[in-house]
Amino acid sequence: MSTVRLFFALWPSPPLAASLAGWAEQARLACGGRVMRTETLHLTLAFLGPVDAQLADTLACATPEHRLTPGEVALDHYGVFNRQRILWAGPGNTPAGLQAAHDGLWQWLAGFGLAAPPQPFRPHITLLRNIEHAQPPQGTPAPLSWRYDRMVLVASESLTGGSRYRVIAQSRPRD
Ligand code: 2AM
Numbered sequence: 001m002s003t004v005r006l007f008f009a010l011w012p013s014p015p016l017a018a019s020l021a022g023w024a025e026q027a028r029l030a031c032g033g034r035v036m037r038t039e040t041l042h043l044t045l046a047f048l049g050p051v052d053a054q055l056a057d058t059l060a061c062a063t064p065e066h067r068l069t070p071g072e073v074a075l076d077h078y079g080v081f082n083r084q085r086i087l088w089a090g091p092g093n094t095p096a097g098l099q100a101a102h103d104g105l106w107q108w109l110a111g112f113g114l115a116a117p118p119q120p121f122r123p124h125i126t127l128l129r130n131i132e133h134a135q136p137p138q139g140t141p142a143p144l145s146w147r148y149d150r151m152v153l154v155a156s157e158s159l160t161g162g163s164r165y166r167v168i169a170q171s172r173p174r175d
Contacts, residue, residue: 020075
């Protein structure tokens, strides 16, 4: 049985992604590393990893029925994951609405036999990979406000030099 590598994410609008690309360029001056392509920037809500192609189809069909409560998150923080050599942007504190979106999504996914990872949710947008200096830059650009109202289901293919992402479904906002 073939598998598909899936994740659910919030996808920024093109102007927000362009602002985040500015954050990435600024951080690269301090950290080095490789800048993520602007059109691939996202905030993962749930990483599923490889799932059976049949389950992937089921999830893609069901995703429009999963209602996300719209919310807002302030991107005001640079962070580093040392082990993965990642520099990211995200909220300094996870807003309750975003945490609820994550928790509600995993509750819904439990109905498909999928279990949440044991680690706490650390909302982040990866901006740089393979960083050379583990200290995030001092100070951040002006905070960005992200109003989200839907999430997307994404299939990820590993290619030499990076990943290709394909949006296969999107949720509808809760009325
Ligand atoms: P990252 O940017 O921190 O690497 C597609 O790979 C998305 O899924 C990315 O946002 C990536 O996070 C995330 N991801 C990949 N592997 C993961 C894992 N094992 N646990 C949680 N998220 C993961």
